[in-house]
Structure formats: C-alpha cells, structure tokens
Amino acid sequence: xxxxxxxxxxxxxxxxxxxxxxxxxxxxxxxxxxxxxxxxxxxxxxxxxxxxxxxxxxxxxxxxxxxxxxxxxxxxxxxxxxxxxxxxxxxxxxxxxxxxxxxxxxxxxxxxxxxxxxxxxxxxxxxxxxxxxxxxxxxxxxxxxxxxxxxxxxxxxxxxxxxxxxxxxxxxxxxxxxxxxxxxxxxxxxxxxxxxxxxxxxxxxxxxxxxxxxxxxxxxxxxxxxxxxxxxxxxxxxxxxxxxxxxxxxxxxxxxxxxxxxxxxxxxxxxxxxx
Numbered sequence: 001x002x003x004x005x006x007x008x009x010x011x012x013x014x015x016x017x018x019x020x021x022x023x024x025x026x027x028x029x030x031x032x033x034x035x036x037x038x039x040x041x042x043x044x045x046x047x048x049x050x051x052x053x054x055x056x057x058x059x060x061x062x063x064x065x066x067x068x069x070x071x072x073x074x075x076x077x078x079x080x081x082x083x084x085x086x087x088x089x090x091x092x093x094x095x096x097x098x099x100x101x102x103x104x105x106x107x108x109x110x111x112x113x114x115x116x117x118x119x120x121x122x123x124x125x126x127x128x129x130x131x132x133x134x135x136x137x138x139x140x141x142x143x144x145x146x147x148x149x150x151x152x153x154x155x156x157x158x159x160x161x162x163x164x165x166x167x168x169x170x171x172x173x174x175x176x177x178x179x180x181x182x183x184x185x186x187x188x189x190x191x192x193x194x195x196x197x198x199x200x201x202x203x204x205x206x207x208x209x210x211x212x213x214x215x216x217x218x219x220x221x222x223x224x225x226x227x228x229x230x231x232x233x234x235x236x237x238x239x240x241x242x243x244x245x246x247x248x249x250x251x252x253x254x255x256x257x258x259x260x261x262x263x264x265x266x267x268x269x270x271x272x273x274x275x
Contacts, residue, residue: 001030001031001032001033001113001125001128001129002033002035002109002110002112002113003022003032003033003034003035003109003112003113003114003115004035004036004037004100004106004112004113004114004115005018005034005035005036005037005114005115005116005117005122006036006037006038006093006094006096006097006114007036007037007038007047007091007093007094007096007117008038008039008044008045008047008091008093009045009046009047009048009246010037010045010091011047011093011117012047012048012051012247012275013247013272013275014117014118014222014246014247015036015047015055015117015193016055016247016268016271016272016275017120017246017247017264017265017268018115018117018118018119018120018121018246019034019055019058019059019068020058020264020267020268021120021121021122021170021261021264022121022125023058023059023062023066024121024263024264024267025121025122025123025124025264026121026124026125026126027124027125027126028124029063030063030125030126031063031065031066032059032063032067033066033067033069034055034059034066034068034069035068035069035071035105035106035112035182036052036055036068036069036070036071037071037073037093037096037097037099037100037103038070038071038072038073038093038096039072039074039077039092039093039096040072040074041077041078041229043092044091044092044093046072046074047070049070051275052068052069052070054093054274054275055068056068056069058271066198067075067188069105071103071105071106073096073099073102073103076102076103077092077096077099080099080102080183080187081185081187082095082098082186082187082194082198084186084187084188084189084190084194085186085190085194092128094194094195095183095195097114097163097166097179097195098179098182098183098186098195099179099183100112100114100168100170100179101170101173101174101177101179101180102180102183103171106170107170107174108170109134109170110169110170111129111167111168111169111170112167112168112170113125113129113165113166113167114163114165114166114167114168115164115165115166115203115226116163116164116165116217116228116230117127118164118228118229118230118245118246119164119165119214119226119228119229120226120227120229120246120261120264121225121226121227122224122225122226122227122260122261123224123225124225125213125225125226128167128209128213128225128226129167129192131167131207131209133167133169133172133207134207135172135205136169136172136205136206136207137168137169137173137176137178137203137205137206138161138166138167138168138169138173138178138199138203138206138207139164139166139167139206139207139208139209140162140163140166140167140206140207140208140209140214141161141162141208141209141210141211141213141214141216142158142159142160142162142208142211143160143161143162143164143196143216144162144216144217144230151178159200159208160200161196161199161200161203161206161207161208162196162214162216162228163193163195163196163200164198164214164228164230165213165214165226165228165230166199172205174205174237176205177205178199178202178203178204181202182195182198182199182201182202182203183198184261185198185201185202186198195201203216205258212224212225212226213225213226214226215227215228215230216228216230217235218242218244218256219256219257219258220258220260229244229245229246242255244256246261246265247268249265249268249269252265268269
C-alpha cells in the first residue's frame with residue numbers, strides 16, 4: 001500500500017503515531033510504501049531527514065519490505081507557488097499533495113492514499129485501499145461540516161469531501177490533470193481551506209465512501225477504520241474550537257476520554273526520546 005503524508009517538521013510526532021497505528025492496526029502482513037513530502041524554503045522548517053530514517057527503520061522492524069521515503073518537493077513547489085494562499089491559516093505544506101503528479105516516483109504509482117498527520121488507523125484498511133477505482137480520480141468521505149455549506153454539483157447535492165483522507169487513482173489523476181488544475185487554482189484564487197476547496201472544485205470523477213474511512217467526530221464509532229482528529233466545534237459552555245491531536249496523550253485521555261489507542265500511544269511514548 002502506498003501512503004502519503006505532507007508537511008514540515010511540525011508534523012513529525014503526528015506522523016509517528018499515525019505510522020505506528022498503520023503498523024499495529026492497518027492489516028496483518030500488509031506491506032507499506034510510505035512517502036513524506038516536504039519543502040525547504042523561507043519560513044518552512046522541512047521534515048527532518050534523520051526522523052525519516054528513524055521511521056524507515058521502525059517500519060522495517062514490522063516487515064522488512066516496508067519503507068519510508070522522504071521526498072524534497074521544494075523545486076516543484078517553488079515552480080508552482082500557490083501565491084494567493086501562502087498567507088493562509090495553514091502552512092503552505094498543506095498544499096503539497098496537489099503536486100503528487102509532478103513527482104515522477106508518485107505519478108508512476110497505481111494508487112496513493114493520502115493521510116493527514118492527525119489520522120489514526122483503527123482497523124484494517126485493505127478493503128478501502130483495494131476497492132474498485134475504475135474511472136475514478138479520487139475517493140473520500142464527506143466533510144463533517146462543509147458538506148452542509150459547499151455544493152459544487154448541485155445546490156442540494158452533498159459532494160464536498162474532506163481532504164484529510166483521500167485515495168488517489170494516480171493514472172486517472174495524471175490523465176485528467178486534476179491535481180495540476182487544483183495546484184493552478186491555488187496560484188490564482190484565495191480560498192478558505194485552499195487545498196481542500198481546490199480538490200473539490202476540480203475532481204470531476206469522485207467516489208464518496210462510508211464515514212468509517214474518515215471519522216471526523218471527536219470519538220470513533222464502532223465501525224471506524226480511520227479516525228481523523230480534526231478540529232471540532234463546541235457550543236458549551238461557550239463556542240470554541242476543540243483541537244486535540246493524537247500525540248497529545250494527556251488531552252486524548254482527559255478531554256476526549258479515549259483510551260482505546262493506548263497500546264499505540266504506549267509505544268509512541270517509548271520511542272519519543274530516540275525520535
């Protein structure tokens with residue numbers, strides 16, 4: 001299975017937890033080719049090469065055929081700078097997935113599962129990863145909030161996907177040029193959640209899958225396979241945005257009252273000093 005993370009040095013702890021969850025819950029005997037796209041430019045501290053090597057050694061301990069590869073996408077990024085969205089709330093690295101078709105190593109893959117750094121694997125992902133993608137550019141889950149406000153193909157049609165978990169059919173993406181068009185859109189138009197908005201705008205052939213493959217609520221459901229620790233709106237006692245990430249172990253316990261990932265988090269805590 002080909003897995004992609006994108007980001008700067010700040011995602012390292014989250015990627016460690018996410019990768020551990022894949023190794024421990026993602027599917028017995030599964031083989032993972034994990035890619036981390038990063039950039040090294042002004043204002044951005046790249047994902048450390050030493051930590052990528054650490055992760056590569058870690059996954060090989062579970063299966064010698066697993067790998068973690070760090071991809072420096074600085075040149076591609078600078079040549080296609082998303083000028084209109086460089087000053088957004090999110091780091092420019094959030095848009096790196098839009099350049100996957102411009103990286104030969106990624107463009108040549110049959111499919112590529114993108115995961116945000118705050119996604120924890122709770123169950124076997126092989127059925128999701130291996131589903132029929134004939135004629136489909138990307139598969140994903142409706143955004144928990146945006147589904148009610150953004151409609152690209154009909155006023156009452158729910159079609160707005162959350163981009164934190166997306167399965168890309170790379171041959172179709174290359175053929176249609178959807179990723180290139182999304183990247184271009186970010187250079188020309190300022191948008192809220194730029195990468196997510198751009199992907200929803202340009203992906204014509206999409207496959208909406210069950211919520212269990214990208215659970216964005218604060219707690220997993222019984223059938224949840226991928227739990228996305230996205231920000232959640234809270235209205236009591238006052239309106240606020242609740243932000244808890246899986247590597248924030250104390251918050252996971254005290255705020256979310258979630259303990260089912262403790263086997264993963266115990267290993268994470270053991271590794272943090274060396275990491």
